[in-house]
Amino acid sequence: MAVRDGVAGWSPDEADAWIGLLEAHKQLTRALDAELDAAHGLGLSTLEMLGRLAAAGDRWPRLSELAAETGLSLSRVSRHMDALERRGLVQRRRCETDSRAVEAHLTGAGAALQREAEAAHAGAVRERFLDQLSEEELAALATVFRRFAPRAAAACDAVPATGEQD
Numbered sequence: 001m002a003v004r005d006g007v008a009g010w011s012p013d014e015a016d017a018w019i020g021l022l023e024a025h026k027q028l029t030r031a032l033d034a035e036l037d038a039a040h041g042l043g044l045s046t047l048e049m050l051g052r053l054a055a056a057g058d059r060w061p062r063l064s065e066l067a068a069e070t071g072l073s074l075s076r077v078s079r080h081m082d083a084l085e086r087r088g089l090v091q092r093r094r095c096e097t098d099s100r101a102v103e104a105h106l107t108g109a110g111a112a113l114q115r116e117a118e119a120a121h122a123g124a125v126r127e128r129f130l131d132q133l134s135e136e137e138l139a140a141l142a143t144v145f146r147r148f149a150p151r152a153a154a155a156c157d158a159v160p161a162t163g164e165q166d
Helices: 012-040 044-055 063-070 074-086 108-128 135-148
Strands: 002-004 007-009 090-094 102-106
Touching (some): 012 044, 012 108, 044 063, 063 074, 063 102, 074 102
Antiparallel strands (some): 002 007, 090 102
């Protein structure tokens, strides 16, 4: 990559790939976030936390665990949990083995909203992203992103276990 006047000089393909990735991510996440908020009063980060709590089953994960898994700060996770608790969607408690830690669990209402919102979100992702790609394009993207995040889909509890994942 050549640098001219302190600015990266990318080829047209490099610029289209990098800027295209950034713009596509921005446009898709903004649209999906707005749809989730309008329909369910949730953002993408909040839905991810609800999904992780749902995947935990009877376990009460620590908020610090949720922060690490979602890539959010502990204070941001706590703010999300405050709002979810006010809505009756989660319960929190002090950890029995470490009084400094807080654990969370979905309520019945939280589990119902998570399932409903997750189904709507999956449909929106299909419509706005997956259905816009040919089978060849989808395979190419999967190959490329597996290189950068080799086990990302396998580690995500939101991905259906249909056997379609490589």
